[in-house]
Amino acid sequence: MKTGGGGGMVEKAKGGGGYHFPEWAYKPESSPGSRQIQLWHFILELLQNEDFRHVIAWQQGEYGEFVIKDPDEVARLWGRRKCKPQMNYDKLSRALRYYYNKRILHKTKGKRFTYKFNFNKLVMPNYPFINIRPKGAVPQSAPPVPTASSHFSFSSLDSPNDDARGRFSGGSTAQSSRESLNEVGERKPNPPDPDDISTDWRRGIDLMSSRNAVGSGIHGLQKHKSEIMLPVFSMPGMFPDPHSPFSVSPLAGRGGMLNVPISPALSLTPSIFSYSPSPGLSPAFQSGSCFNFNPEEMKHYLQSQACSVFNYHLSPRTIPRGPGFMFPLPQRHFHLEEPQSYPIKLQPPPMGRKNREHSQSSEENNPVPQLAPLIPPLKVEPVSDDEPLSDEEFGSSGLSSDEEPEMSVKKEDPEKEGHMFVKPAAPPRSPFLHGSPRVGYSGAEQPLEVTEKAARDLSTEVFTVEKKEDSLPPKLRLKRLWNEDRQYEAMEECRKVSCIISAIRTPVLSTESQALAAAADS
DNA sequence: CCCGGAATAC
DNA sequence: GTATTCCGGG
Numbered sequence: 355m356k357t358g359g360g361g362g363m364v365e366k367a368k369g370g371g372g373y374h375f376p377e378w379a380y381k382p383e384s385s386p387g388s389r390q391i392q393l394w395h396f397i398l399e400l401l402q403n404e405d406f407r408h409v410i411a412w413q414q415g416e417y418g419e420f421v422i423k424d425p426d427e428v429a430r431l432w433g434r435r436k437c438k439p440q441m442n443y444d445k446l447s448r449a450l451r452y453y454y455n456k457r458i459l460h461k462t463k464g465k466r467f468t469y470k471f472n473f474n475k476l477v478m479p480n481y482p483f484i485n486i487r488p489k490g491a492v493p494q495s496a497p498p499v500p501t502a503s504s505h506f507s508f509s510s511l512d513s514p515n516d517d518a519r520g521r522f523s524g525g526s527t528a529q530s531s532r533e534s535l536n537e538v539g540e541r542k543p544n545p546p547d548p549d550d551i552s553t554d555w556r557r558g559i560d561l562m563s564s565r566n567a568v569g570s571g572i573h574g575l576q577k578h579k580s581e582i583m584l585p586v587f588s589m590p591g592m593f594p595d596p597h598s599p600f601s602v603s604p605l606a607g608r609g610g611m612l613n614v615p616i617s618p619a620l621s622l623t624p625s626i627f628s629y630s631p632s633p634g635l636s637p638a639f640q641s642g643s644c645f646n647f648n649p650e651e652m653k654h655y656l657q658s659q660a661c662s663v664f665n666y667h668l669s670p671r672t673i674p675r676g677p678g679f680m681f682p683l684p685q686r687h688f689h690l691e692e693p694q695s696y697p698i699k700l701q702p703p704p705m706g707r708k709n710r711e712h713s714q715s716s717e718e719n720n721p722v723p724q725l726a727p728l729i730p731p732l733k734v735e736p737v738s739d740d741e742p743l744s745d746e747e748f749g750s751s752g753l754s755s756d757e758e759p760e761m762s763v764k765k766e767d768p769e770k771e772g773h774m775f776v777k778p779a780a781p782p783r784s785p786f787l788h789g790s791p792r793v794g795y796s797g798a799e800q801p802l803e804v805t806e807k808a809a810r811d812l813s814t815e816v817f818t819v820e821k822k823e824d825s826l827p828p829k830l831r832l833k834r835l836w837n838e839d840r841q842y843e844a845m846e847e848c849r850k851v852s853c854i855i856s857a858i859r860t861p862v863l864s865t866e867s868q869a870l871a872a873a874a875d876s
Numbered sequence: 877c878c879c880g881g882a883a884t885a886c
Numbered sequence: 887g888t889a890t891t892c893c894g895g896g
Contacts, residue, residue, distance in 0.1 A: 445889085
């Protein structure tokens with residue numbers, strides 16, 4: 355059997371050193387509004403390409419950390435891509451520094467030209483059970499992953515004011531929670547770092563929730579075509595490589611559509627995924643300070659969460675959230691490894707698209723993997739063949755083939771790669787409505803109402819805070835908003851934590867939690 | 877080298 | 887909104 359149901363998506367190291375890597379990270383349009391290639395994406399591109407390992411490469415040992423070995427070259431490449439010949443490392447690095455606040459990147463202090471993607475924390479917390487060897491043959495495309503044994507010893511996680519405190523104040527009162535929140539709020543917009551896990555994590559979850567909704571057949575409300583079409587993003591260099599960590603995401607999007615045998619107890623039930631458990635939960639679990647869950651269950655749970663990670667389209671600040679929000683995600687996948695479990699159907703390549711047919715530059719004639727035969731017959735929602743997808747093309751096309759030796763045949767524009775278009779099948783029904791909130795947990799007995807209430811109070815409280823408009827200078831206000839955003843996150847996390855906990859403990863409570871959460875949301 | 881503010885471009 | 891450009895400062 356393949357890597358096996360639930361574990362399938364989690365461990366694929368066997369494939370040949372292939373590690374998981376958030377596929378969402380490659381989504382060019384991860385940032386709504388910006389049709390242009392983004393630097394972090396570009397970096398990832400280079401990172402993923404073996405041909406550039408001498409220019410930029412993952413740093414062994416630290417997941418998500420990479421070193422720019424040749425700053426000038428990277429800058430040059432970036433400049434080329436953006437048609438900014440004057441680009442240099444100084445400027446590029448400035449752009450990178452802007453990512454700090456967005457929490458896309460961190461600077462690895464002390465190490466020259468070394469940065470670290472933030473999602474390491476995003477992913478790892480969800481794969482504590484991955485059985486992999488970081489020192490194994492880690493392909494350029496795969497960021498080093500800490501061993502399971504390294505056990506969450508995130509340099510940045512356990513340092514400064516930890517999340518666990520402010521976000522996961524177990525039985526804290528609204529008061530204490532608020533203090534924490536305030537503290538967060540007072541913080542400078544560029545926090546030391548230790549809070550991304552939760553927030554990003556949660557965002558991922560939220561996103562997934564949204565997707566669930568979309569996948570639940572609600573997509574009818576959308577007018578955007580992209581939510582129906584799932585373009586498979588093919589990376590020429592890696593596509594054919596089944597071992598590539600980028601060909602992951604066997605989940606193929608919607609967690610709700612997964613066939614991954616996730617624990618029946620902690621499956622993609624509405625109780626859990628509709629209201630996304632707090633990301634703080636994961637770290638909390640890890641620290642093993644708050645709860646004593648059955649490792650097995652926990653594993654399943656985390657695996658479930660993993661879905662969100664895979665589906666998480668990095669957009670730290672732009673991913674909308676909210677229970678009712680439908681996220682029209684055009685999703686790009688590389689290769690589906692366990693197609694039989696994907697409720698998606700392949701669709702003939704959208705050659706109709708203008709820039710599709712012009713396979714002009716040799717860059718991407720990459721043979722698109724035959725997904726079709728792999729995809730099992732599934733119920734497919736008739737879709738209007740609108741624009742398959744909004745794929746941008748760069749005016750830089752004029753550059754045609756680069757003088758770059760590496761670039762010549764290789765690709766520099768993954769975005770232009772052949773796309774596979776698949777459309778998700780509409781799930782039988784809305785998991786929200788029919789999913790059973792039942793969970794396998796009934797072991798715990800302590801009532802969680804307290805936490806729940808606290809969370810709720812907190813919720814309203816924060817909401818109130820959010821409501822009031824302050825007349826600050828644009829700039830300050832932005833920062834303020836940023837902080838508030840974080841406050842909101844913290845608050846919501848709190849609430850969700852209680853929800854998830856309740857859900858885990860008792861089905862009934864779970865339902866109530868949902869109601870509460872729903873109320874709070876609305 | 878690295879950091880961010882500010883202005884600016886897109 | 888992201889990135890570029892410039893830059894004073896550690």
